[in-house]
Amino acid sequence: MGIVSPGFRGRRRSTAPDLPPGQYLTTDFPVLSAGPTPKVPVDRWEFVISTEAGAEYRWTWDELMGLPQETPTVDIHCVTRWSKLGTRWQGVSLDTLLAGIDTDARYALAHSYGGYTTNLPLTDLREGRAWVAHRFDDAPLAPEHGGPARLLVPHLYFWKSAKWVRGIRLLVDDTPGFWETGGYHDYGDPWREQRYQGD
Numbered sequence: 001m002g003i004v005s006p007g008f009r010g011r012r013r014s015t016a017p018d019l020p021p022g023q024y025l026t027t028d029f030p031v032l033s034a035g036p037t038p039k040v041p042v043d044r045w046e047f048v049i050s051t052e053a054g055a056e057y058r059w060t061w062d063e064l065m066g067l068p069q070e071t072p073t074v075d076i077h078c079v080t081r082w083s084k085l086g087t088r089w090q091g092v093s094l095d096t097l098l099a100g101i102d103t104d105a106r107y108a109l110a111h112s113y114g115g116y117t118t119n120l121p122l123t124d125l126r127e128g129r130a131w132v133a134h135r136f137d138d139a140p141l142a143p144e145h146g147g148p149a150r151l152l153v154p155h156l157y158f159w160k161s162a163k164w165v166r167g168i169r170l171l172v173d174d175t176p177g178f179w180e181t182g183g184y185h186d187y188g189d190p191w192r193e194q195r196y197q198g199d
């Protein structure tokens with residue numbers, strides 16, 4: 001009794017189970033952008049969800065801020081192999097934004113100020129798995145990381161988390177986005193290492 005084994009800490013569960021295959025841990029926050037950072041002042045910012053029937057649902061910045069806010073702490077995984085664990089965000093759940101929208105669509109195409117697009121099944125935006133995030137680490141989201149607001153879909157590779165998000169089109173047919181057209185996987189599950197088409 002009272003003797004602390006020097007090996008005790010070493011046998012504690014490591015963070016390795018949190019790391020998908022082929023990923024390494026990083027503690028900084030790399031910036032990956034395919035083009036220049038668009039400047040979107042919040043007084044001209046809007047977010048639009050359009051349905052397959054042509055209906056449009058719009059939110060101004062103030063309206064987004066007036067919706068229930070969530071503070072997810074999530075792990076993020078970039079296809080370039082860095083992962084960052086326990087990142088802290090604030091945003092509005094897509095469940096909140098999609099509530100009351102009448103749609104039979106099965107697919108979504110997120111699009112960004114600046115022209116970036118990325119596709120995902122609509123179901124992956126539901127059930128508490130996706131947010132329009134506007135704060136990171138208790139501060140407004142930095143422009144290079146997608147501020148004023150970005151999509152946050154941490155269970156898929158981070159290219160699905162469209163920075164400077166401007167809207168989501170709900171679609172009957174799956175429509176590949178920017179990286180998916182360029183050979184990246186249509187779905188992008190980091191745990192199944194779905195990096196490229198055919199993985």
Ligand SMILES: Nc1nc2c(c(=O)[nH]1)N[C@H]1C(S)=C(S)[C@@H](COP(=O)(O)O)O[C@H]1N2
Pocket residue numbers: 029030031032033034035078079112114116144145146158159160161162163164
């Ligand atoms: N609009 C837009 N969103 C984007 C990208 C981009 O180039 N443009 N890059 C994607 C990729 S490949 C990754 S890994 C993450 C990087 O986000 P970060 O720069 O905040 O790390 O944003 C994703 N969202």
Ligand SMILES: [Mo]
Pocket residue numbers: 032078079080158159
């Ligand atoms: Mo990425």
